[in-house]
Structures are given as structure tokens and as C-alpha cells.
Amino acid sequence: MKNRCLLLTTSLVFLAGTALGHAAPVTENWENNCTKCHGDDGKGQTKAGKKLQLKDYTDAKAQAEMKDEEMIKSITEGINDKAGKERMKAYKADLSADEIKDLVAYIRKFKA
Template sequence: MMKRLVLVLSLSGATGAHADAVADVWKAKCTVCHGGDGKAQTKMGQKESIGDMSRPAWQQSRTDADIRKVIADGDPRNSKMKPFKDKLTPAQIDALVGYIRTMKAPTAP
């Protein structure tokens, strides 16, 4: 978890308070479905067949713009993923995109 926050800090140029805010937003808005680690091994994640954000294939198949759009506008393929554009600022959405990118599992050499 700490490595993720450090990486988010370095990617976003954020300070400690901002990194804490990103983690707090993730906890408050995302963990119910996506889990703390993005693997979606939650009751709702499994029920809705939510993808594992830590998988390299998931990460590679989505651009930052794709992720940002789903957070802002919701997912037309899954009505449970509601839009957050009226609940989060553009800066918070951008920070979440960076946070999601830190979830990528290392690939085998």
C-alpha cells in the first residue's frame, strides 16, 4: 500500500496530504466493488464480474482516457458503475487514474 502511495505521489507531483486524499477517495468510492487492491475479489466484484485491475492485460487494454471516462461517466456495460463526474473533481478523477495504474502486478521476467 505504501509503495502505491509513493508512486502516486511521484506520478502526480502530490504531497502527503494529496496522496492520503486519493487513498481515502478509493476507500470511500471504489473498494466495495474493486477491493483495496483492484482485484475485485469482493462480493459485488464477483457478482458483477468486474475485471482485475492488477492484471497486466487489463492495464494494457485501457488508456488513461478510457479509465477517466468510466470513472466520470460510468460504464455502459455495467449499470452498477455509476458516473462520478458530479461527485469528484477532475483532479480527484485524474488522481484515481494514477492510483489504478499503481495496481499493475509485476510481470514475470
């Protein structure tokens, strides 16, 4: 009986952790969601990044022009051009609020 209780408790703890979900490491989120356009180094020198004329996140001037709140909004809601065409997808369904804040902090670390 004692072993059954231990097994049940262990199973419930595992399931609770799975249901709550765990935030992915920021480097994993950057790699999976951002590098295609922004590049590993944040310079935006990928094929897609050049086409979209993305900012170089290593540039201190570009970083100074970006506000955290605007970055959070862009990641959460995505970015469309003036014609309504999607330039960057919204990640509100894919990333938690904490993961989005972590991405903003990660981007800030690119500044030279």
C-alpha cells in the same frame, strides 16, 4: 482595531479555503468510492466485483487493455450495460477532474 483586522483576515482566508474546497487524498477517494466493488487491492474479488466480473487491476494484461481516457470517461460518466442498467455510478458530481485523474494514476499502481 489591529486584532479585529487580523481576525477578519484570518476568517476570510479560512472561508476562501473552505469555499474552494480541497481535493480528498486519492486513497480516501478509492476507499470511499471504489473498494466496495474493486476491493482494497484492486483485484475485484468482492461480492459485488465477482458478480460484475470486474477486471483485476493487478493484472498487467488487463492494465495494458485499459486506456487512461477510457478510465476517466468511465469514472466521470459511469458505466451501463447494453440494456442500460447501471454497472458503475458516475462520479462527475462527487469528484473533481483532478481527483479522477488521481484515481486513474492510483489504479495504474496496482499493476504487478
